[in-house]
Amino acid sequence: MSQNSAVKSPSLMGGMMIVAGTAIGAGMFANPTATAGIWYTGAMLVMLYTWYCMCVSGLMIMEVNQHYPAGASFNTLVKDLLGPAWNLFNGFAFVFVVYILLYAYIFVGGSVLQTWLAQAGITDSSVMASTLFMLVFALCVWWSTKAVDRLSTVLIVGMALTFLSTVTGLLSHLDIAVLLNQLPQAVGSEYMPYVWVALPVCLASFGFHMNVPSLMAYYQNDTQKVRISIIGGSLIAFAIYALWQTAVQGVLPRHEFAPVIAAGGDVAVLLQALSAYVSTDGLNETLNAFAFMAIVSSFLGVSLGLFDYMADLFKFGNSATGRLKSAAVTFVPPYIACILFPTGFVTVIGYVGLGAAIWTAVIPALLVFASRRRFPKTSANNSYLLKGGSVLIWFVLAFGIINILAQIFTQLGWLPSFHG
Numbered sequence: 001m002s003q004n005s006a007v008k009s010p011s012l013m014g015g016m017m018i019v020a021g022t023a024i025g026a027g028m029f030a031n032p033t034a035t036a037g038i039w040y041t042g043a044m045l046v047m048l049y050t051w052y053c054m055c056v057s058g059l060m061i062m063e064v065n066q067h068y069p070a071g072a073s074f075n076t077l078v079k080d081l082l083g084p085a086w087n088l089f090n091g092f093a094f095v096f097v098v099y100i101l102l103y104a105y106i107f108v109g110g111s112v113l114q115t116w117l118a119q120a121g122i123t124d125s126s127v128m129a130s131t132l133f134m135l136v137f138a139l140c141v142w143w144s145t146k147a148v149d150r151l152s153t154v155l156i157v158g159m160a161l162t163f164l165s166t167v168t169g170l171l172s173h174l175d176i177a178v179l180l181n182q183l184p185q186a187v188g189s190e191y192m193p194y195v196w197v198a199l200p201v202c203l204a205s206f207g208f209h210m211n212v213p214s215l216m217a218y219y220q221n222d223t224q225k226v227r228i229s230i231i232g233g234s235l236i237a238f239a240i241y242a243l244w245q246t247a248v249q250g251v252l253p254r255h256e257f258a259p260v261i262a263a264g265g266d267v268a269v270l271l272q273a274l275s276a277y278v279s280t281d282g283l284n285e286t287l288n289a290f291a292f293m294a295i296v297s298s299f300l301g302v303s304l305g306l307f308d309y310m311a312d313l314f315k316f317g318n319s320a321t322g323r324l325k326s327a328a329v330t331f332v333p334p335y336i337a338c339i340l341f342p343t344g345f346v347t348v349i350g351y352v353g354l355g356a357a358i359w360t361a362v363i364p365a366l367l368v369f370a371s372r373r374r375f376p377k378t379s380a381n382n383s384y385l386l387k388g389g390s391v392l393i394w395f396v397l398a399f400g401i402i403n404i405l406a407q408i409f410t411q412l413g414w415l416p417s418f419h420g
């Protein structure tokens with residue numbers, strides 16, 4: 001048995017790709033706009049802080065997970081260690097985040113698709129484009145996990161190619177004065193007050209935590225492999241965001257973000273603003289293609305998670321009709337919300353940050369407190385112990401609470417927001 005699983009043990013690359021693939025998505029397109037206020041240096045510091053806390057909280061979930069049989073879900077851990085009330089709260093926060101993400105993906109995917117459909121002279125309707133986007137990719141999820149798997153592989157290859165060509169293209173237009181905000185318009189700029197708006201959006205972009213229990217199942221509770229997947233995968237995301245941030249904020253001056261912010265951070269508007277600064281048409285096309293593939297790959301990954309969650313919650317079964325019911329509860333609510341309330345993208349990602357802060361930071365910290373009490377150091381299956389003691393746990397807990405408050409206070413209008 002052990003020999004068999006050793007032979008079949010999935011590669012480390014696979015685990016890192018799962019983490020990076022989930023993390024890299026809509027959040028990435030919201031980051032440059034959400035960090036326009038603090039601008040480049042501030043953005044890099046916020047990203048570093050967020051990456052660190054999110055990576056550590058992923059490791060916390062893993063530390064807790066090792067005390068349970070491989071395959072134990074997030075639900076199992078929360079219910080067993082924190083009780084049914086926390087479990088309900090956690091489930092609610094999870095569904096909330098995934099619904100809002102799907103809403104954002106349909107919104108952004110639809111708007112990129114709309115550009116193409118309009119160019120092809122087919123239609124200019126945003127409702128048609130969003131509907132088409134939702135139907136095609138929801139069909140893949142309904143069809144089978146295998147279909148999603150195949151399509152995801154194609155998308156990752158496509159994303160790598162288009163990302164490299166776009167970023168190198170954009171970086172060739174890089175202007176250090178723009179990057180450091182030293183243009184004449186920037187005189188007297190303030191940065192610090194805008195840090196709060198940036199935090200939850202950045203948190204959302206580093207979310208991957210529903211993957212940790214799946215990775216523990218995948219690697220049969222091998223904490224060393226899961227640890228490398230979490231650290232490596234989140235570092236890949238960090239590297240890609242840093243490049244993207246440099247490419248966007250090094251080309252599009254800070255004051256030029258005004259129309260993008262006014263449009264709620266709409267990705268199509270951001271791409272349009274960028275295209276005014278880069279002369280080649282081809283670049284604009286590859287950028288659109290990259291954005292589209294990144295959105296589709298996250299749409300597939302995230303909706304598969306919710307699809308399985310709903311199937312399990314409502315006991316829908318795996319027949320074609322059972323899957324149709326699961327698909328309906330997964331896709332119809334965010335789709336309808338998207339058609340009825342097509343609002344600001346960055347605000348929506350801020351709400352993802354708010355909900356995700358609960359189960360990617362606060363709950364992992366509480367779980368690890370509880371699990372260290374329940375499973376003392378001497379127990380046999382305690383192979384992994386995150387260093388840093390309670391100080392680190394409090395640090396991550398504070399990170400989660402700061403993010404939650406930042407989003408609530410921003411929405412209440414108590415914190416300054418940058419308008420360009």
Ligand SMILES: N[C@@H](Cc1ccccc1)C(=O)O
Nearest residue numbers: 023025026027204205207208
């Ligand atoms: N990081 C994902 C969103 C996400 C948030 C929270 C958990 C999982 C995924 C994105 O940017 O699209």
